[in-house]
Amino acid sequence: MQKIYIAGHRGMVGGAILRRLQARKEAGEALELLTRTHAELDLTNQAAVRDFMQAEKPDVVILAAAKVGGIHANNTYPADFIYENLMIECNVIHQAFAAGVQRLLQLGSSCIYPRAVAQPMKEDALLTGVLEPTNEPYAVAKIAGIKLCESYNRQHGTDYRSVMPTNLYGPGDNFHPENSHVLPALIRRFHEAARDGLEEVVIWGSGKPMREFLHVDDMAEASLFVLELDKATYEANTEPMLSHINVGTGTDISILDLAHMVAKVTGFQGKISNDPSKPDGTMKKLMDVSRLADMGWKARVGLREGIEETYEWFKKSEDLRM
Ligand SMILES: NC(=O)C1=CN([C@@H]2O[C@H](COP(=O)(O)OP(=O)(O)OC[C@H]3O[C@@H](n4cnc5c(N)ncnc54)[C@H](OP(=O)(O)O)[C@@H]3O)[C@@H](O)[C@H]2O)C=CC1
Numbered sequence: 001m002q003k004i005y006i007a008g009h010r011g012m013v014g015g016a017i018l019r020r021l022q023a024r025k026e027a028g029e030a031l032e033l034l035t036r037t038h039a040e041l042d043l044t045n046q047a048a049v050r051d052f053m054q055a056e057k058p059d060v061v062i063l064a065a066a067k068v069g070g071i072h073a074n075n076t077y078p079a080d081f082i083y084e085n086l087m088i089e090c091n092v093i094h095q096a097f098a099a100g101v102q103r104l105l106q107l108g109s110s111c112i113y114p115r116a117v118a119q120p121m122k123e124d125a126l127l128t129g130v131l132e133p134t135n136e137p138y139a140v141a142k143i144a145g146i147k148l149c150e151s152y153n154r155q156h157g158t159d160y161r162s163v164m165p166t167n168l169y170g171p172g173d174n175f176h177p178e179n180s181h182v183l184p185a186l187i188r189r190f191h192e193a194a195r196d197g198l199e200e201v202v203i204w205g206s207g208k209p210m211r212e213f214l215h216v217d218d219m220a221e222a223s224l225f226v227l228e229l230d231k232a233t234y235e236a237n238t239e240p241m242l243s244h245i246n247v248g249t250g251t252d253i254s255i256l257d258l259a260h261m262v263a264k265v266t267g268f269q270g271k272i273s274n275d276p277s278k279p280d281g282t283m284k285k286l287m288d289v290s291r292l293a294d295m296g297w298k299a300r301v302g303l304r305e306g307i308e309e310t311y312e313w314f315k316k317s318e319d320l321r322m
Pocket residue numbers: 007008009010011012013014037038039041042043044063064065066067068084088107108109110165166167168169172173174181
């Protein structure tokens with residue numbers, strides 16, 4: 001029996017990972033799935049995390065809990081983003097180690113890479129330049145997460161791995177009008193405009209930035225794929241001080257083209273205009289996904305198909321976190 005703790009199981013990614021593992025358990029795999037809500041266990045509380053890890057002693061930890069948000073939230077609450085994410089990572093990774101956990105997977109983000117860097121971005125672009133200012137505090141915390149895992153591996157011989165997702169979306173996303181990422185924000189805004197017969201929808205910034213979008217089910221599958229690679233394969237495809245693995249689709253789209261796609265899916269037929277007072281952020285951040293592809297994994301869900309599915313979920317869901 002393998003006991004797996006999924007931190008952040010009520011979030012978009014943690015929820016998708018939990019669903020996959022639950023399905024495997026129902027199919028007969030010997031798994032014990034351990035979860036705690038934020039209210040039951042605040043991961044920024046060191047003593048609470050220590051007590052939990054010591055009491056439960058999981059075999060494997062999946063760290064999908066984090067303070068997460070789009071460009072506006074990152075820019076408006078930088079202290080929350082750096083403090084909470086550093087605390088969560090330090091507590092979960094250190095207390096997992098102290099409780100004897102040998103295997104751990106943590107999720108970072110594509111924003112760890114410098115803002116002006118060769119595209120597509122390879123794993124070895126880490127720490128080669130200046131970060132994008134709109135999310136620098138969050139990115140610094142995510143880089144610390146990678147370095148925590150590498151340091152425990154080097155000093156203590158643990159097997160702690162990191163995946164770096166591109167921009168994610170799908171069922172369970174946060175559809176808050178200001179604090180969410182672009183795709184859920186646009187789904188909600190275009191849906192409401194179509195429903196209310198509005199003539200115009202405004203998108204933030206110039207519409208020119210390019211973004212790469214990965215469906216959360218693909219992300220959950222990739223997370224478990226990396227976690228379950230045998231150690232020799234993982235080590236042959238990474239380096240001790242460059243141990244993270246990019247996860248993405250390898251293709252991107254402009255925000256304006258994305259807006260047109262969401263308009264089509266939601267049935268909005270009016271005008272799309274821009275609000276140049278809002279930040280563009282990084283102009284391009286396309287992942288080089290060859291490390292993962294060489295190990296045998298690639299994304300499956302197409303963007304249009306994924307948006308249609310997410311839109312159906314959005315219309316049915318009563319828990320939109322907004
Ligand atoms: N969404 C995206 O586009 C991307 C996400 N990622 C990374 O993927 C991971 C998962 O993100 P995603 O699923 O989208 O985020 P969500 O916001 O959907 O989920 C995060 C979860 O973490 C929980 N959480 C946050 N703070 C605490 C805390 N102090 N104690 C306990 N639980 C806490 C949240 O609970 P509650 O809501 O109750 O606070 C929530 O359930 C994160 O590491 C994120 O940085 C990386 C790239 C892109």
